Amino acid sequence: MCAYGFFRLPISGYDLTVRPARTAVYIEALNQSILTHAMIVSCCKSVDFLLGFLVGTTSDNVSTRWGRRKPWVVVCFPFAIVSMFLLVTPFPFSGDAVFSDSDDFPCGEIEPDSATACPALEQCLVEMIANGTLPAHNVSSVESSNPPAPAALSVWFALFYFAYYFFSWTCTMIPYDALGMELTSDYSKRVSLFSVRVVFQFLGYAVPNAVGLVLSNIFPTNIIAVYAYTALVLGIVSLAALLVLGFGVSERPEAKTGQGNEVPAVVAVRRALCNRPYCIYLFIKFPISLVSLLPVNLMSFFLRYGMKMEDWASLYFTLVLVILFASLLGTPLVWYLTRRFGKREVLMYVSGACCPFFFAFFFVPPQSFPTAVIYIAGVFVGLLTVVMFVVLDSMLADIIDYDALHTGKRSEGVYTVAETNLQQFIEVIGGVVPLLLMSAVGFENNGGCECGCGVACDEAYMRWKCPGDIGYSCDGQSTFDSPPLFGEVGRQAPCVDQGSDAVVWIIRAFLFALSGVCLLLVCLGAKIYPITKAAHSAILDATESLAAGGEATDPLTGKAVVRSAASHAQLRREHFSARELSLSSHWLKTQLSGRLLLWLGAFIAILAGMAASGGEARQYIVAIGAICCSALFVLVPWDAARLQVLLKMSRAERAVGPSAEEKDNSARS
Known part of the structure; x- marks a missing residue:
């Protein structure tokens, strides 16, 4: 259990490093347009959306002597490590940000952090301002040395952002999650396995935030x-985790012999969508994943522009550590409650208890937010995260057992790919849509300032450098408490202000109000989820009965389970619904060809719209068009594969009445 769970530690660390680094490094520090950033994220997610299905079905259907899942992890994860590091550290564009030296600037030879040197520094600055070498603190126009980010930065971000998600989440996490589903079939042991994994997951979340908290004091x-x-x-920890997983975890024997092979991707997905518990699970997974994602993506914006905190980074890292501490403490409690009362009961009551607080937080004015309330919100997020990873992952494993009862195949890869692709889509909703809306109402990178509020100024004696206000101070790059040498001493740093209040309202709406709505949906889904502990035990008993050559009844529907022989003809028929098979061959071909032409036409129209647009509107159109393309990237190959199968089917194959499995799928859905 520990060898399997330990691998989750660096992956979790990546997650809570890359998400905040995207905005803090690329948007705030390197001045990449928030609209360009959103456009690239949506485009990369759209392409990766399709690739996930290919990885999932391939890992289900291709066996090696080392297993079905581990080879993917061992081969792809090293590329993920490199991609993560280059994504977070765009060294060709960050200049000397990591090793900063301001001696080349006026008065730079005077150590700004020396109490004895402060009068000398102030005198030097007065002289430089007087002779025009440096601008006055209240000059209305400041010559900017921080121009818009070059196009090469966007290329760098797009390349390594896509590579990071493809190698880490698509090629590594899909097989890794599927591996966890296969390690045990016992209802209670699964809760224990995923509880152990969640502990390592939260430790992984803690590592970058603990390191970040220390480093934010070294580089404030x-x-x-x-x-x-x-x-x-994180790169060093990743190598250790890969070695532990490679030598410490062994797959099931059937994973090395080919069981579950030769099920086409379309058939596997259609079977999954006929699994009613799985559809309910997706209805639960989407909103609760969004609740866990929004704080990571938007909390830094809320602390900085809502609560007006210049030193937002230290509170952000501390808050995440509070979330993780609450998660670690809550894991044994959730584990006990789940075994005692059941998974759906814990999911429903925990989500219902947290929901009113998020609606209440939405109505509290941000600048009136006590720090204690922020920490309380963090505790709720921590508990919900535990529930999501302990309860939901265990529920998914039970759902896969239910699928195996009806199909005789284990398809962990197909189910976990939907998990990963759902996460990709949630990233678009929770990470791209807020940025597009914030840009539309006038968001300014770094509050319109060249530096300050965590973005280092070239001159060590500046706390901030903004139009109309320059914060000269003795300890400008060492502390946020250093008072300005000129102007009102206690004035607020301009880099915490946005010109439009609508920016903060959008942040609050997504961070709190949307989270409250999502939790209501989780409660509804949990209430109708059908697989209880008793039902799962009956599912395993029925599966064993069928394996022994006996008969079995579906515990959820009460109907007899009849498996069809997995012949090539039957698999071809399963590409289509019973209604489609009832149509004439000519009409079905016409229908599929028409749909395929419609999808291709829509794709071409979107590309043409992207190319024809201009100005700032082009980036909006490209970002929204990429989101639409994510659906087309699935629909086009979906109908193309089905049309190809139809052309190979004989009339006799289509004329056969609905098989037992087709009837069973219809009953289950």
Whole structure:
């Protein structure tokens, strides 16, 4: 259990490093347009959305002497390590941010952190301002040395963002999650296995935030350096985790002999969608995943622009550690409650208890938010995260057992690929849509400032450098408490302000109100989820009965389970619904060809719209078009594969009445 769970530690660390680093490094520090950033994320997610299905079905259907899942992890994870580091550390564009030196600037030879040197520094600055070498603290126009990010930065971000998600989440996490589903079939042991994995998962979340908290005190105004060194630490831990998994975990014998092979991707997905418990599970998974994602993506914006915190990074890292501490403490409690009362009961009551608090947080003015309330919200997020990873992962394993009862095949890869692709789509909803809306209402990178609020100024004696306000201070890059040498001493840093209040309202709506709505949906889904502990035990008994040559009844529907022989003809028929098979061959071919042309036409129209658009509107159109393309990337190969199968089917194959499995699928759905 520990060897399997330990691998989750670095992956979790990646997650809580890459998500905040995207905005802190690329948008705030390197001045990448928030619209360009959103466009690239949506495009990369759209392409990766299709690749996940290919990886999942391939890992189900291809066996080696080392197993079905581990070879994927061992081969692909090293590429994920490199991609993560280069994504978080865009060294060709960060200049000397990691090793900063401001001696080349006026008055840079005077150590700004020396109490004895402060008067000398102030006198030097006064002289430089007087002779025009440096601008006055309240000059209305400041010559910017921080131009918009070059196109090469966007290319770098797109390349390594896609590579990171493809090698880590698609090629590594899909087989890794599927491996966990296969390690045991026991209802209670699964809860224990996923509880152990969740402990390592939260430890993984803790590593980058603990490291980040330390580094944010060493580099208080240099967020690029914080994430660069954090990525280095994670890379070292990743290599250790890969060795432990490779030598410490063994797959089931059938994973090395080919059981479950030769099920086409379309058939595997259709079978999954006929699994009613699985559809309910997806209805639960989507909103609760969104609740866990939004704080990571938006909390830094809320602390900075909502609560007006110049030193937002230290509170952000502390808050995440509070979330993780609550998660670790809550894991044994959730484990006990789940074994005592059941999975759906724990899911329903925990989500229902947290829901009112998120709605209440939405109505609290951000600048009136006590720090204690932020920590309380963190505790709720921590408990929900435990429930999501302990309860939901265990529920998915039970659902796969139910699928195996009806098909005689274990298809962990197909089910976990939907998990990963769902996570990709949630990333678009929770990570791209808020950025598009914030940009539409006037979001300004770094509050319109060249530096400050965690973005290091070139000159060590500046806390911030904004239009109309320059924060000269003695300890500008060492502490946020250093008072400005000129102007009102206690004034607020301009880099915590957005020109439009609508930006903060959008952050609050997604962070709190949307989370409350999502938790209501989770409660509804949990209430109708059908697989209880008793039902799961009956599912395993029925599966064993069929394996022994006997008969079995579906515990959820009360109907007899009849498995069809997995002949090539039967697999071809399963590409289509009973209604489609009732149509004439000519009409079905016409229908599929028409749908395929419709999808291709829509794809071409979207590409043409992207190409024809111009100005700032183009980035909106590209981002939204990429989201639409994510669906087309699935629909086009889906109907193309079905049309290809139809052309190979004989009239006799189509004329056969509905098989027992087709009737069974219809009954289950």
